[in-house]
Amino acid sequence: MAMRQLVLDLFGVAPAAHPSEEKTPPALAEQTQAATQSIANEPAVLLNDALAPAHFAHPRANRAIHFAHARVHYEFRRGQRRTIGFTVGAEGLSVRAPRWTPVHEVEAALREKERWIVAKLGEARERHQRIESNRIEWKPGATLPFLGQSVTLVLDPRQRHGRGGAVLVESDADAPDAPDAPDAPRLALHVGLPHTATPEQWRDTTQAWLMRQARRVFTARLDHFAPQLGVRWQRMSLSSAGTRWGSASADGSIRLNWRLIHFRESVIDYVVVHELAHLREMNHSPRFWQHVESVLPDYAERRGQLRDEAVPRW
Template structure:
């Protein structure tokens, strides 16, 4: 069933696996945003219920790079960007840079501060979440140099500059990991991707070569998985396109076209299979109705767990 997987590592090792009418799915995390109304308006609207603040030894510090106002809460000091304009309500946004507050030209600062204090718990919680998300993204950033690591099918791969490797300049070959040593607790070394570039290669050259290799592996694997699952769902797919979108993992069109993000190749096979089955199921139901999810469950009874894994695993930053 997984014959194609035997070739994924360029014969070096066996892979280990533990428009109208279009459907778009599996969106990664997006920036946070919130808008509230000034006092006297019907209500203050929140996109999510407030989350209790954690006890802190010292107040947290948050500063927007264009901060021109600040407020001290019980658990945080927040420097925020303040704007005035032709609007009728007080609004605020929490994003990657921090807190931005917008207000009508006539609104006194005391009123602005009152609105912020009314939403203190939500603001501080969302600022903390945004900071943690930024830290996760930075930790997943790939350093384009020899010795850097990136995940391939859920396993770490070390980048090695090797101009002598047999595929010639610009090629790459995956070398299997060495077995663990005899001593207790000695882990096996990670796999190595030998790249046919000189030691003086630039970061951009390395990035482009690795991306081209990963995209070739992605197309081969996705094709095999589409062929594997399509008969189980009773559908036929017609065309596979690779996407580099930052906002979704896949989409399907009624004409049988499937679009999958090539960065899925970073994840383990069960997670990839969830996205593949999800998109194939759209060829039967171009929606997310109970019938759609039943088709997914018929093929992958544990699809909910796989979906959570997709949401929870960090995506390498390119």
């Protein structure tokens, strides 16, 4: 009887009323009794069994582990290291272990970090879904983020000759001809293309403009923070790395991902300071983070924003 009641509760069907308490019209009562009998004859299904476990698969997975509520196919490598290391990235879970570590010890370490691993994989999947939902459709009226603000693409053939084929226009909310709608675009990138322009032309022209802005903004921020850290940078180049926002070399060379231009300046500043701090410490030791914190006391919050916010899918 207890199991029957559980099944009825799950399906939202009330148990048949006692004859002395019956107030339902006969036709409806017969239907209720028939439905109750049909459900009672079905095999009971536990709620945990009805929920399929989550499945995560790294594209280069060569091992798998079954957790309580997730199946994880991960990339496993051995190397010259002393400890077992886990990395959860856009592709999934990667595990590194010393050459001498038995597999059962690796799996024990994974199970010990099960909640953390599954949570991070879930966050990575959600972030990927947000990126996919932000995929840009390259045509007039498309929007994309620039320094944390939404910019609308506008076809303007007048810009074809000069200013690199595009110019950013900010509407004046107080102007007589300003849009009345509160959600009307305030920033518009006027792109100098013909009416017959292809999506590829829209993309390439917009990217060229964004990269010019990235070089300008990144150079200014490097010049601003380098003296505060007591370092001198020698050369800055833009990268298109898929998983790294920046890098630094001992010779003073800094590489920054041009897609950072999508983020707010506060987030860009975190990456800039991070790479400049590597000119003091080429590692991630406590002393390195002390250098970062000396310039950006709230660096942890900015790092979280960099991790959580999704750039548009190109």
